[in-house]
Amino acid sequence: MWSGVSEGGDASSKAGVTRACALNLLVYTTPWDDHGRLEDLLERINEQHPGRTLVLVAYRDTATPRLEGYVSMRCRLLGGTGKQICGEQVTIEAGGPLLETAATAIAPLLVSDVPVYLWWKDIPHYEDKLFDRLAQMADRIVIDSAAFDHPYDDLLRLSKMIDDKSRRMRVSDLNWGRLTSWRTLLASFWDVPAYRPLLDEIDRVTIKYRSPQDAPEEIAPKALLLAGWLASRLGWEVVGTAVGKATRGTEEGAVCELRAGDRSIALAFVRDETAGPDDVIISTVTLSAKNGAANFSVAKRTDGSKLETEAQIGSERSVGRVLAYEIRTEAAQLSRELAFLSRDAIYEAAVARVAQLVETIRNQKTTP
Amino acid sequence: MENPLRQGIRLEQAAEPCTVVIFGASGDLTKRKLVPALYRLVQQRLLPAEFGIVGLARTEMSDDDFRVKMRESVAQFSEAKTVDDEVWQSFAQGLYYLTADIGTADDYRKLAGLLERIDRERGTGGNRLFYLSVAPRFYAAAVEQLGRAGLTKPKDGSWVRVIIEKPFGSDLESARLLNQQIHASLDESQIYRIDHYLGKETVQNLLAFRFANGIFEPLWNRHYIDHVQITNAEAVGVEGRGGYYETAGVVRDMIQNHVFQVLSLVAMEPPAHLGSEAVRDEKIKAMTAARNFTPERVKAECVRGQYGPGSIDGKPVPGYRQEEGVAPDSTTETFAMLTMYFDNWRWAGVPFYIRSGKHLPKRVTEIAIQFQTAPHQLFGADVMEQVTPNQLIIRIQPDEGITLRFAVKVPGQITHIRDVNMDFRYGTSFGVQLAEAYERLLLDCILGDSTLYARKDMTERGWEIVMPILDYWAGTKGEGSFPNYEAGTWGPQAADELMERNGSRWRRP
Numbered sequence: 031m032w033s034g035v036s037e038g039g040d041a042s043s044k045a046g047v048t049r050a051c052a053l054n055l056l057v058y059t060t061p062w063d064d065h066g067r068l069e070d071l072l073e074r075i076n077e078q079h080p081g082r083t084l085v086l087v088a089y090r091d092t093a094t095p096r097l098e099g100y101v102s103m104r105c106r107l108l109g110g111t112g113k114q115i116c117g118e119q120v121t122i123e124a125g126g127p128l129l130e131t132a133a134t135a136i137a138p139l140l141v142s143d144v145p146v147y148l149w150w151k152d153i154p155h156y157e158d159k160l161f162d163r164l165a166q167m168a169d170r171i172v173i174d175s176a177a178f179d180h181p182y183d184d185l186l187r188l189s190k191m192i193d194d195k196s197r198r199m200r201v202s203d204l205n206w207g208r209l210t211s212w213r214t215l216l217a218s219f220w221d222v223p224a225y226r227p228l229l230d231e232i233d234r235v236t237i238k239y240r241s242p243q244d245a246p247e248e249i250a251p252k253a254l255l256l257a258g259w260l261a262s263r264l265g266w267e268v269v270g271t272a273v274g275k276a277t278r279g280t281e282e283g284a285v286c287e288l289r290a291g292d293r294s295i296a297l298a299f300v301r302d303e304t305a306g307p308d309d310v311i312i313s314t315v316t317l318s319a320k321n322g323a324a325n326f327s328v329a330k331r332t333d334g335s336k337l338e339t340e341a342q343i344g345s346e347r348s349v350g351r352v353l354a355y356e357i358r359t360e361a362a363q364l365s366r367e368l369a370f371l372s373r374d375a376i377y378e379a380a381v382a383r384v385a386q387l388v389e390t391i392r393n394q395k396t397t398p
Numbered sequence: 399m400e401n402p403l404r405q406g407i408r409l410e411q412a413a414e415p416c417t418v419v420i421f422g423a424s425g426d427l428t429k430r431k432l433v434p435a436l437y438r439l440v441q442q443r444l445l446p447a448e449f450g451i452v453g454l455a456r457t458e459m460s461d462d463d464f465r466v467k468m469r470e471s472v473a474q475f476s477e478a479k480t481v482d483d484e485v486w487q488s489f490a491q492g493l494y495y496l497t498a499d500i501g502t503a504d505d506y507r508k509l510a511g512l513l514e515r516i517d518r519e520r521g522t523g524g525n526r527l528f529y530l531s532v533a534p535r536f537y538a539a540a541v542e543q544l545g546r547a548g549l550t551k552p553k554d555g556s557w558v559r560v561i562i563e564k565p566f567g568s569d570l571e572s573a574r575l576l577n578q579q580i581h582a583s584l585d586e587s588q589i590y591r592i593d594h595y596l597g598k599e600t601v602q603n604l605l606a607f608r609f610a611n612g613i614f615e616p617l618w619n620r621h622y623i624d625h626v627q628i629t630n631a632e633a634v635g636v637e638g639r640g641g642y643y644e645t646a647g648v649v650r651d652m653i654q655n656h657v658f659q660v661l662s663l664v665a666m667e668p669p670a671h672l673g674s675e676a677v678r679d680e681k682i683k684a685m686t687a688a689r690n691f692t693p694e695r696v697k698a699e700c701v702r703g704q705y706g707p708g709s710i711d712g713k714p715v716p717g718y719r720q721e722e723g724v725a726p727d728s729t730t731e732t733f734a735m736l737t738m739y740f741d742n743w744r745w746a747g748v749p750f751y752i753r754s755g756k757h758l759p760k761r762v763t764e765i766a767i768q769f770q771t772a773p774h775q776l777f778g779a780d781v782m783e784q785v786t787p788n789q790l791i792i793r794i795q796p797d798e799g800i801t802l803r804f805a806v807k808v809p810g811q812i813t814h815i816r817d818v819n820m821d822f823r824y825g826t827s828f829g830v831q832l833a834e835a836y837e838r839l840l841l842d843c844i845l846g847d848s849t850l851y852a853r854k855d856m857t858e859r860g861w862e863i864v865m866p867i868l869d870y871w872a873g874t875k876g877e878g879s880f881p882n883y884e885a886g887t888w889g890p891q892a893a894d895e896l897m898e899r900n901g902s903r904w905r906r907p
Contacts, residue, residue, distance in 0.1 A: 210407065214443045217403035221412040221446050222521060223555065226401065263402045336484065339447055349520045351447040352488035353440070376406030 051117065053081040053368060054146040056136065058164060061089055061123075063151060072119065074361040076104045079368045080117045082141045086132055088152075088160070089125025096125035097135065133163035145169040145371055149364065153177060154184050156191050165199060172367050174204040175251040176311070179244045182388045185251060189385035192378050202367040204360070205252050206377050211355060212256060212315065212328060215339050219317075219326045222348075225341065228326075231319040233295055235260060238302045238314040249284065249299045249391070251384075252311045257286075257297055258384035259376070260317075266290050268386040284391055297387075310334040330355065413844045414557075415448030416525035417516050419509070421540055422532040423453025423464070423495065427563070429471035432529065435836040437472045437481075440489055444841055448521040450492040452512060456499055464495035492520060500536045506547035513549070524556035527843060531563055538579035545583025559843055561590045564655055566852070568645065569868065570861035577854050586854055590843045595656040596850040597835025599824065600798040604663045604765075605677070607792070607800065614790075615668070617769070619744045624787060625900075626664060626750045627766040629907055630657050631758035633710055635885065636732075640723030647730045649868060652754045654860045658685065659852065660794065661750065664765055665740050674849035678856065685859045687742040691866040695737075700867055703733030703890035705757040706881030715757060715885045729875045732756040733883060735893040736867065737900075749900065753893060757885035762907040763794040777815055785815050789905070799823035 055075065059068065065087075072083055083104075089096055105116040120139055124132035140146055148168035155161050165171055178184035192201055220229045239253035261268065266288040283300035302313045316327040324343045331338065337355045341348035358366075404412050418436065420428050439445045453464050469490065473481050496512055498505035516522055526549070530540055541560060544550050552558045562580070567573025580589060595601055608615055617623070630652055636643040643651070662681040665688075669676040691700070706717040719726050733755030739745070769788040782805075789803040800822045808814040842850055882890040888904065897904050 211443065213403070214407055217401060217407060218412070218443065218446050220401040220403055222415055222448055223523065224521070229401075229403075260403075263405070265402075336482075341447075349447045349492070350488075352484050353443065354482055354485045374406070 051081045051141050051144055052079050053144050054140045055079070055081060055083045055368070056140075056146060056148045056164060056168065057083065057085045057151055058148065058161075059085060059087055059151045061087055063087075068151075071359075071361045071364070073104060074359075075365055075368070076117050077106050078365045080115055081144065082117060082139075083119040084136055084139055085119065085121040086136065086164075087121065087123045088129055088132075089123065090129065092125045094126045095128045096123060097128040097132065098123045099135070130159050133160060133167065136164070137167060140167065147172055147368055153179050154187060156187050170200045170202055170367075170371055172202040172204065172364065175255065176205040176208075176242075178242075178251055181242055181245050181248045181251045181254075182392060185254065185381070185384050185388055189381045192381055200371070200373050201377070202370065202374070203255075203377065204363045204367065206255060206374075206380075207363050207366055208358070209252060209256055209259070211337060212312065213259060215328045215337060215353075216260075216315065216317070216326070219339075219341055222341075225326075225343075228319045228324050228343070229264070230290075231293070231324075232264070232317050233293065233321065234298065234316075234318040235295065236298045236300055236314070236316045236318075237312060238300045239312050240302050240306070240310065250311045253299055254384045254387060255380055256312065256315065257299070257387060258380035258382070261288055261297070261383040261387075262379035263376070264290065266295055268383065268390055269294075284394070286387055286390055304332065306332050307334045413445050413841065414525055415446050415521055415523045416527055416557075416844055417450040417452060417513055417520075417522045418527045418529060418840075418844075419452045419454060419513070420529045420531055421454050421500065421536075422530070424455040424457040424459070425531055427531045428453065429468065430475055431834070431836045432531065432840070433468045434472050434475040435834055435840055437489060438476075438834070438837055439841055441485070445844070448523065450494065450516040450520050450522050452509070452516070453493070453495045454498050454509065456497065458497050459495050461493065461495050465490040465493050468493060492516075500532065500540050500543065503543060503546060506543045506549065510547050510549055524553045526552075526556075526558045528558070528560045530561065534563075534565055534568075537562055538576055541580045541583050550583045550588070557588075557846065559588050559590055559846070560584060561592050561840075561843055561851075563592055565646070565650065566591050566655070566857045567861060568650060570858065570865045573857055573861045577858065581854075587848075589854070590848055591852040591857060592839055593655055593659050593850075593852050594835045594839065595794075596659055596852075597837075597839040598794060598798075600792065600794045601660060601663065602850070604660075604792065605672075608663075609668050618767075620746055620748045622769055623748055624768045624770045625748060625902055627768065627905055628657060628661060628664075628750065628752045628764075629766070629905070630660075630752075630754040630763045631761060631888075631907070632754075632756050633758065633761045635705070635715060635757045636718070636721050636724070638722060640721040642723075643732075644724055644728060644730050647868075648732055648734050648754050648756065649864050653734060653736065653752065654864045655852070655857075657752055657754055658856075658860045658863070660763075660765065661685075661738070661752065662856070664767075665745060665750070667744070672849070674847055674851075677849050678853045682853065682855045682859060684740060684742075685856065685863070687740045687745070688859075688863055689739040689741050691863065691870075693866070693870045696867050696870040699737035699896070701733075701735040701890060701892045701896055702731040702871055703735075703755065703883045703893070704728070704730065704880035705732050705755075705883055705885040708757065708885030708887065710757060710759075710886045717881050717885065718756075719881065729871075729880060731871065733758075733889045733893075734867075735889065735896065737896070738863075749902075751897065751902070751904075753889060753904070755889050758888055759886055760907070761796065764907050765792040765794070766790070766905045767792075768902070777813065781813055781815050785817055791905075793907075797823060 099120060099122045101118060101120050103116055103118045105114040122132060122135060146168045147170050148164050149172040175185065175188065191199060220226050235257065237253045237257060239250045242248060242250050269287040269289050283298055286297040288295040288297055310330055312330065314327060314329040316325055318325045326341045329338045334357060335355055337353050338350065340350040401412060420432055422428060433451065436451060440449065469481060469486055473479055494512060494516065496509055498509060513526060517524055528544060530537055532540065550558055567576050608618065662684050665684040666680040667683065669680045704718050707720065708715060718724055718732050719728055735751065735753040738750040738752060767790040771787045775782060785805045791801040793799050802820045803817055805815050806818050808816050839850060894904060
């Protein structure tokens with residue numbers, strides 16, 4: 031393919047083609063995914079992370095053996111130089127009994143000595159052999175917990191998978207990446223020395239969220255991850271049972287009881303019924319201390335374009351501020367994850383707490 | 399007290415509440431760089447809500463006028479060319495302006511009052527960063543007045559820092575005097591002498607490249623390196639700043655500060671850790687080992703030049719002496735080449751060739767490490783004809799990256815050997831826009847990290863090294879037959895001849 035490029039075209043294009051390879055990106059997807067959109071996204075990813083892309087389209091619903099592959103390349107002009115930076119893409123379509131062995135067709139196609147990222151662009155099939163084989167080839171697995179169709183089950187499986195030390199999986203979650211702005215703004219309250227002692231006196235956390243479309247009865251994974259992060263970072267233990275379903279004004283939600291030493295913390299998940307753009311999952315997070323005497327909140331505007339922060343201590347209100355919330359494209363989110371290779375211990379600890387929360391909420395639901 | 403929620407928030411550090419006071423707020427730097435950089439830092443959530451900016455200048459202006467002006471600048475110098483109303487309003491609430499004269503004590507009392515008010519209104523906690531973006535002659539007066547008004551002494555648990563722009567002094571004596579003057583009111587740990595070259599990603603990458611890789615450092619010494627070339631070329635001329643340039647010249651303007659900072663990062667020993675003092679200790683240790691210049695050495699190992707009329711990018715440009723504000727018989731150098739040696743174990747006998755100049759063919763800053771030739775030549779002279787010794791080139795600007803040059807056999811029945819380049823380019827491997835140097839440096843100062851700022855000893859050592867050159871050239875003005883290079887060429891022929899005498903050749907960047 032590359033010799034074809036250097037032989038064809040005029041002299042200027044011959045001189046200008048540079049192959050670049052910083053990583054292998056292995057994409058697992060399904061036939062019903064929007065492939066036009068996926069191609070656009072990979073185009074943009076290649077600009078920031080030039081490398082070899084291997085797309086595995088899995089036909090899970092067919093018994094007919096199928097294994098087909100084709101190769102293409104992707105180039106962009108390097109600003110001002112007239113040079114083209116190129117990477118290649120191999121697409122493999124596999125189905126029937128050959129799906130499970132497709133990994134062996136992929137392994138020899140990986141470029142050696144550069145990291146392998148597996149982007150699992152589907153609902154979790156974490157127990158199946160194909161996932162296991164692909165995951166073993168990968169240095170890091172990128173998932174999106176927002177796409178979980180059974181959030182509680184899937185989060186528990188995710189936690190188990192991460193916890194399984196023998197698999198030593200390093201996981202990136204696009205949904206966790208989307209929480210970075212929230213985490214940064216919540217953390218920034220406690221950079222103010224005067225507020226810092228109040229962090230050890232928090233007694234209530236309220237997270238307002240929109241329900242996942244596929245599972246309206248369950249709490250959105252993003253809201254659970256944020257709660258899991260707070261609990262794990264602040265050493266809040268999940269107490270075995272939830273204190274019950276709480277009603278607060280007209281809003282309904284679940285309340286979990288957490289504990290830090292002698293202090294009890296009520297963690298309330300409140301469903302937000304107002305309409306808004308799809309990507310607004312969390313609408314408000316409020317951390318309260320001293321029985322509501324101090325409140326720290328971050329809220330997203332209904333249109334999703336801005337974040338607003340405010341701290342209130344007694345009758346004093348601190349400086350609030352409004353910041354632009356850049357809605358990152360999926361390509362930008364993925365691109366950011368591809369910059370990291372090491373284990374994300376903070377995420378792993380958050381997921382472990384999420385699993386405890388999910389079990390607690392489930393127990394409470396099944397308890398009459 | 400540690401903030402447990404901070405840990406693990408990727409790439410993002412915590413800055414404490416503070417107020418940034420910009421002296422010279424009606425100037426170009428404030429609108430082009432400083433306020434846009436602070437705005438971006440706020441938008442990237444790298445600065446807290448409890449944050450304020452005070453612009454200070456002689457021009458009469460209200461807070462609102464200043465906000466309107468700054469809004470225009472931020473929009474103009476942002477990629478989107480526009481700012482959101484509500485987001486701007488939220489940022490602008492923390493923008494203040496004070497009409498003040500640097501020499502008037504009463505204005506500092508007003509400033510102190512305003513800062514206290516901002517502490518109350520915005521919870522900035524008494525932390526203050528004074529940015530002196532004014533003419534160098536005002537540095538000492540501003541610091542002295544700040545000291546008299548009690549503004550340089552931090553209150554309990556808070557901090558006060560001062561950023562001083564370049565040039566830091568115009569010779570060794572004035573730099574020492576300035577250090578002495580500002581030390582009367584400030585401790586060295588409060589002083590941040592800015593050199594925006596150090597904010598550049600590639601300069602910072604020098605540390606990573608040298609000390610995070612195992613294969614280069616063992617070669618980084620006199621046993622394997624033949625010589626080092628540092629080129630700092632500008633395509634532009636004096637750009638209407640002829641008056642200033644007449645008092646400066648390229649050694650003062652570029653070499654003594656920017657180039658020496660880069661040079662010290664190339665020559666230094668590995669620091670014990672990345673703390674600011676540890677890194678800066680190693681830099682000054684290296685510069686202390688730099689061999690001093692004597693008149694004989696200046697004559698034999700340095701070259702000065704001044705551009706005459708020529709052309710850049712195909713367009714004719716006037717000579718230096720024809721520029722506005724320049725004397726028709728000026729002997730100010732617009733080009734200089736220095737041969738430096740470090741008399742220590744690592745570098746004994748290895749020349750470091752430095753050149754910097756205006757109106758050279760293109761804007762480029764790079765470090766080229768030339769390795770020694772292979773000890774025994776297996777291949778015949780005709781086969782090796784096209785081969786140069788191995789080179790490692792670190793490109794600082796533009797097109798930032800690293801290139802390693804080595805010899806390979808040309809495919810075919812006959813043995814031919816040729817040089818090839820192995821290239822790394824930031825633009826192709828990361829595809830990200832590199833952060834603006836001022837953003838990084840301002841954030842570092844707010845975070846209290848002075849690694850990328852010049853310490854007192856380094857500024858003085860820089861002057862110590864160049865003074866004999868400047869003195870010798872000042873005393874032998876008649877000897878330079880200026881202009882001696884055409885604008886748009888790589889400097890005077892004498893620079894090439896000096897390299898040839900040493901058996902080397904300038905790389906064409």
